[in-house]
Structures are given as C-alpha cells and as structure tokens.
Amino acid sequence: MITWIKAGTLIDPERGAVKKRDLIVEKGKISKILPHGNFKAENRRVQVIDATNKLVAPGLIDMHTHLREPGEEYKETIASGGRSGIAGGFTSLACMPNTTPPNDSRSVTEFILEQAKRSGLCNIYPIAAITLGQQGKRLTEFGDLKDAGAVALSDDGLPVTDSELMRRALEYAAYHGLTVISHAEDRALSRGGVMHEGVVSTLIGLPGIPAASEEIMIWREICLADLTRCPVHIAHVSTAGSVELIRRAKEAQIPVTAETAPHYFSLDHNEVFGFKTNAKINPPLRTREDVEAIQKGLAEDVIDAIATDHAPHSPLEKEVEFDRAAFGAIGLETALPLTLALVRNGTLELPQAIKKLSTNPASILGISGGSLGVGDSADLVIIDPESEYQLEEGDILSKSKNSPFIGKTMKGRNDLTMISGKVVWERHGKYSRR
Amino acid sequence: MEIQVREFSHKDLLGMGQMSCEDIELVLDTAKSLTEISTRDIKKVPTLRGKAVINFFQEPSTRTRTSFEIAGKRLSADTFGLSATTSSMVKGETLIDTGRNLQAMNPDIIVLRHSSSGAPHLLAKHVKAGVINAGDGINEHPTQALLDLFTIREKKGRIKGLKVVIIGDIAHSRVARSDIIGLTKMGADVTVAGPPTMIPLGVEAFGVKVVHNPQEAVREKDVIMLLRIQLERQSKTLFPGVREYASFFGLGRDALKKAKKDVIVMHPGPINRGVEMTSEVADSPCSVILDQVANGVAVRMAILYLLIGGAGQ
Numbered sequence: 001m002i003t004w005i006k007a008g009t010l011i012d013p014e015r016g017a018v019k020k021r022d023l024i025v026e027k028g029k030i031s032k033i034l035p036h037g038n039f040k041a042e043n044r045r046v047q048v049i050d051a052t053n054k055l056v057a058p059g060l061i062d063m064h065t066h067l068r069e070p071g072e073e074y075k076e077t078i079a080s081g082g083r084s085g086i087a088g089g090f091t092s093l094a095c096m097p098n099t100t101p102p103n104d105s106r107s108v109t110e111f112i113l114e115q116a117k118r119s120g121l122c123n124i125y126p127i128a129a130i131t132l133g134q135q136g137k138r139l140t141e142f143g144d145l146k147d148a149g150a151v152a153l154s155d156d157g158l159p160v161t162d163s164e165l166m167r168r169a170l171e172y173a174a175y176h177g178l179t180v181i182s183h184a185e186d187r188a189l190s191r192g193g194v195m196h197e198g199v200v201s202t203l204i205g206l207p208g209i210p211a212a213s214e215e216i217m218i219w220r221e222i223c224l225a226d227l228t229r230c231p232v233h234i235a236h237v238s239t240a241g242s243v244e245l246i247r248r249a250k251e252a253q254i255p256v257t258a259e260t261a262p263h264y265f266s267l268d269h270n271e272v273f274g275f276k277t278n279a280k281i282n283p284p285l286r287t288r289e290d291v292e293a294i295q296k297g298l299a300e301d302v303i304d305a306i307a308t309d310h311a312p313h314s315p316l317e318k319e320v321e322f323d324r325a326a327f328g329a330i331g332l333e334t335a336l337p338l339t340l341a342l343v344r345n346g347t348l349e350l351p352q353a354i355k356k357l358s359t360n361p362a363s364i365l366g367i368s369g370g371s372l373g374v375g376d377s378a379d380l381v382i383i384d385p386e387s388e389y390q391l392e393e394g395d396i397l398s399k400s401k402n403s404p405f406i407g408k409t410m411k412g413r414n415d416l417t418m419i420s421g422k423v424v425w426e427r428h429g430k431y432s433r434r
Numbered sequence: 435m436e437i438q439v440r441e442f443s444h445k446d447l448l449g450m451g452q453m454s455c456e457d458i459e460l461v462l463d464t465a466k467s468l469t470e471i472s473t474r475d476i477k478k479v480p481t482l483r484g485k486a487v488i489n490f491f492q493e494p495s496t497r498t499r500t501s502f503e504i505a506g507k508r509l510s511a512d513t514f515g516l517s518a519t520t521s522s523m524v525k526g527e528t529l530i531d532t533g534r535n536l537q538a539m540n541p542d543i544i545v546l547r548h549s550s551s552g553a554p555h556l557l558a559k560h561v562k563a564g565v566i567n568a569g570d571g572i573n574e575h576p577t578q579a580l581l582d583l584f585t586i587r588e589k590k591g592r593i594k595g596l597k598v599v600i601i602g603d604i605a606h607s608r609v610a611r612s613d614i615i616g617l618t619k620m621g622a623d624v625t626v627a628g629p630p631t632m633i634p635l636g637v638e639a640f641g642v643k644v645v646h647n648p649q650e651a652v653r654e655k656d657v658i659m660l661l662r663i664q665l666e667r668q669s670k671t672l673f674p675g676v677r678e679y680a681s682f683f684g685l686g687r688d689a690l691k692k693a694k695k696d697v698i699v700m701h702p703g704p705i706n707r708g709v710e711m712t713s714e715v716a717d718s719p720c721s722v723i724l725d726q727v728a729n730g731v732a733v734r735m736a737i738l739y740l741l742i743g744g745a746g747q
Contacts (some may be wrong), residue, residue, distance in 0.1 A: 047517075127733070142600040164631075173737055196633055197634035198635055198636055199639045201621045201634070201635075201642075202605075202634040202635055202636045202639065203639060203640070204551065204552070204573060205551045205570075205571060205573030205574065205608060205611050206551050206552075206571075206573070207572070208634075274554030274555070275551070275555050275556065319528070319530055319550065320528055320529065320530075320556075321529055321550030321553045321556060322551060322556075323549070323550045323551065323571065324550060332483060360660070
C-alpha cells in the first residue's frame, strides 16, 4: 500500500515553501514529490490524506525533553511523553538524564530505549550525563554510553562547575562524536533565587536570579570551546546578554550552537505576578527586552534551535508556596503554535522556523530527520496554520499540566503525525482512507 | 464606640498593593476610634463575640503574634494559636491541606505568618475564611505598614508631603516593601538608604529615591524608619560585620541632627541596640518605637473588625 498526501504546502527547510505538492509514501519512505494533479493512483491500493490548505513539514525534533522515567513516572513516562510529543508534532525526542537514577550508565540508557520501543510512539534519543550521578566529579563512560544509544551528554540542571572537568568532557566527547549540552548557570550567583532578578522580583518580594548567572557560564563554555576547538551546545538561552555572547563567538568561528525555548520568546517575568508557579522556570522568564533579543537572535540565526525544555511536574510540586515549587513547564504541545506566532509577527520565515524545530536539532545531535526529500524516512507532520483555540488543561496529553499558557489563545496546530510512513496520531480522524 | 460606616470590600488583607487610599484611611480612622478600648479598666468589647480567629505562625514572632492575640481578645473573638512546630507542617502536610483542615473547623479569619513570599495568597485561594498576611517571606507585612502609617499620622497629623527615609536591608524586608507601598500611596516622599547590597534592583519602580549614605539620606526628613538587620541570616555576604555596619549605616545622634528638629524615629523591632541605632537614639524623645507597638493592637483590631465585624450587622 502507498500513501498519497495530497495538495499540501510542502515546507522544505532547505528549499523553502512550495505550494500544492503531492507526496507519495512507500515502504516508510518518501518515494515521490510531484506537483499536485500529476499523480495517478492507477489500480494500486492508496491511502489518501488530503492536505489542502495545510502545511506538510518534516517531523519536529525536540532536543531537550524531560521524560521523568525512570523514577518519577507519576509526572511523565516515556509513553505519556511520547504521546504528548506526537500530538504536538514531534517525531523525535531527546531526553535529559536527570531521572532517578540518572542516565549515567549503559543500563539506564538501554532501559530508556527499551521503554521507547515498547511504547512505539516517538523516536527517543537518550542524552546521558556528563558526570556520574550528575555530581560534577567523575566523567561517565562516554564511549560505552554512545554504544548503548546515547546521542549527547549533559548534566542539565546541575551544571559542571569544575572548569577543568568541563574542558576534558568537551575534548573526550568530541572524540566519540557526542554533543555536549550545557545548562549554563553559575549556581553560586543564582542560589536561593526563584525568578528573574529585576523590577518584578523587587515588587513582589521574591529572591532573584540575575541574568549574569547564565551569561558568566555561557562565556566560560565559549572560552572552553575556543581553547579545545571542540563543539559545545548551549541549552535554553534566556537573556539578551547571552545572545550577544553567542553572536560574538560565532563571528569568531568558535564551535558553539544554541537553543532557546518557546517560553523565552513568548513570555516575560510579569507572568509571575500572583505567585503563579507554572511560570517558575529555570532559567527564569526574563524581561520584555530579553524576549525581544531572543526573537532577534532566532531571526539572525544566532540561536540555531527551538527546544521545549518540557519539564513535567505534578500538583505536588506546583501547588505549593512559590519558593518551594519545582522549576519547569511542559512544552511539547505548545512549541509549534508559539513558533508559528513568530512567523506571523514576521520574525521568522516559515522554512526557517521549521529548520529550528527540526533540521538544526537533528544536525546538532547527529541524528536522522529534519528533511523531506525523496528517499527520506516519512517522518512528517501536517499542520493547520489557521486553527485558533484556547489552550485548556483538559486538552493536554502530557501526564502533567504545568503550562503557563493555559487559558491563552494559540494559533496553528498539528493535525497529523506520521513516523516511518505510519500515521501515529491525528487530531480529528477525518482523513479519508481507501 | 463610634464606628464609621464606610465600605471595606475585601475578604483578605494580603498586601498593601490591594489597598486603595480610601481603604487605608478607613483602617486608620477605625483604629483611632478603637484605641480607647485598650485604655479602659475592662479592655474588652463584645463586637466579635462568636467569631473565631486562628493565628497561624509558621515563623517565629513575638510582637505581631501577641498583638493579634490581644486585638482579637479585646474584641471578644475566640483566638487560637498555631505554630510551625505544633502544626502538622512538621509532619509534611502541605499548606493547602493545612488550610483546608483549618477551614473544616470554620474559622472566620486565619492570620498567617510564613517564610515564603506569596504563602497567604495561596492559602486565601483555598479557604473561605478571610486571610490576613502577618508577614510573608520578603514580600509584605501589611499590618506593620498600617500601624506605621497610623503612628506617623498620629504624630505628624498627616502623611501626605512628609519626607520619609527608610534605612537598612530594603531588599530582604517585607516591612520595607509594605511601608514603601503604603507611604507612596498616601503621598509621602520616600527615600531608601543602605549599602548597595541591601537595595534591590529597580526599586525606583516603587516611586522612591535611592540615597545610599544614611548620613546624607536623613537630611531634612520628618520620619526616619530603621529596619532590623537580620544578624542571623544576612551577615555573611551583605555586609562585612556588625561593627562596620554600625559605624557606616547605624543611626547616631550626630546624624539625627541633620534631620528636621521634630523628626520621629521608627523601628519595627526587635531592635539590635548599637547596630541599627545607638541606645541613645532608641531611648531619645524622638523614638516612637513603643507607640508603634501600642498602635499595632488598635490597627489589628480595626482590620479584624473591618473584615468580619461588619457583615450581618
């Protein structure tokens, strides 16, 4: 059987948007791309998916997800996170190692991949810890972890403070072809802080996290990348200063890449008013100026990727006093509409947006995906760019509901997700089949 | 007893931010009419008979807690005390659960002192009883601000146009935050002073001036408010030590001379003698620290009355 995706607007991150194309999927791969009207089904059995007035794009790839399994399955599992992912348009998720136990050994990496296989939803790519137990003392066995299936390394949330150790991690990871992802935070400077340090923290009396705590650490990572000529990837960039540091590093040909998360280009620290714990995120929501700088950084390709930093937490961690609440927000189901908002406001071109959600994460991690050419695996999404809706808690498929966007209006959403030629998720079940 | 019938339309008192100028004036006027009760032989009126007030203090407090106890009792409310060590919070109960359990016993008011900014706001969302913020983290301490405003108005006859300086750890003081909001709302001209480590980023957003040096900041002021230096908490990084703080930022008699002749000196207590100010200043005629404590009872009586006394009358 073949699948005929009819009359959609094809978003090719490299070649731009092309209207009215028919995609033919055979044996899990894209076999033909034709102008609409040129395909004849003849006598073969054909599954038809009408994509008229829809966008057809490569499946989104989230390079920064927390799936909580093993250890905190009440917040999220690999299966529930996978479901949330495919609903949001993601065909691949790279999951961070801060589980219990942390992913610092072959056995945990293999367990994650085993669970992913069992759930059979998204492609799951484990990110392993840089140091044992994320303790910042001894390196994990990078080679063995890679052999087990890890695609990158990070001590996310507990950044490596020892600069010599970080230097060695970059050098040794480069040998194994693993990307090192830095959660940049000077934890001495951010200690005790629960939101961005600025006018709002002053007005409502919450201890602040200065922008400098992120920027100091980003500058260190840039210096180490320059020293070793080994690549480093900066996670969840949130400040204007950080964008500037990365811009200069790239101009100086230092091997650095960077991601930001949708909340950093959509929301600012005013969200915290009323002590709303769903707006408690690390790094924190910054100022309006930072939000604008992040948008500009994306537009000018200083920031390569958009990642969700999907961080599920239950009411146990969120319905408490603000300073006791856990940091983090879910993001898999809102990343696409929030990024499309940047296309509508003229910040990003549509292919550029998809590139940051798909192609660039794939190339930074060295995994497949991110393109829609003949011969590519049919990992794709069909997006309705005009669908407008209010985000309701009840619509969220993630086990956790800690989104600062609940109640806000979203525009554009994923209608159908296909992985290896198989429809794994569709919003309405309305696509005709023959 | 003469009570003016003006509208006070709040369920809770969470912060000075929620209070309009009219609200503040109503509290101060009501407090004024209630001060006389505390001077009687029998210091009790039946106004809040049958009402239940829970004083839930998750953090240590002498002044505020006693003041609320006395205020409730003088109005004949039944008052109950709860502290962190005697509450189920030591057994790991969440604030919301504690609140729901207290609510099940149907109190009229829960007075909450808590180490987390925003804790009373969270509690107020989950209980039917009125919630009074008796100090939350480094956010607000509205009843302290109201008693400070009361004291200033009592001593100066007005608040509008007065020049007030607040000296000390502005960044980590809930008293400062509430006082700044209340004073600026009522039209006072507010300056904050202290070492840069204690002045929060963007404090000008409150409509205050920053003059770091207290010797300069007290010039021509009508009111000097000193804040407690939390020796137990902040001595590590905010200043090198008590001796240094006292000599550069403590208030002595010489500095006091630069202020207006009829200046008043205030402090929310407990004072560190020889640190925030010399004993000489603390015991001088310009010190109104004990008036603040006395007024605290009347102001808290007024707040209890306005929140739960008016209904159904």
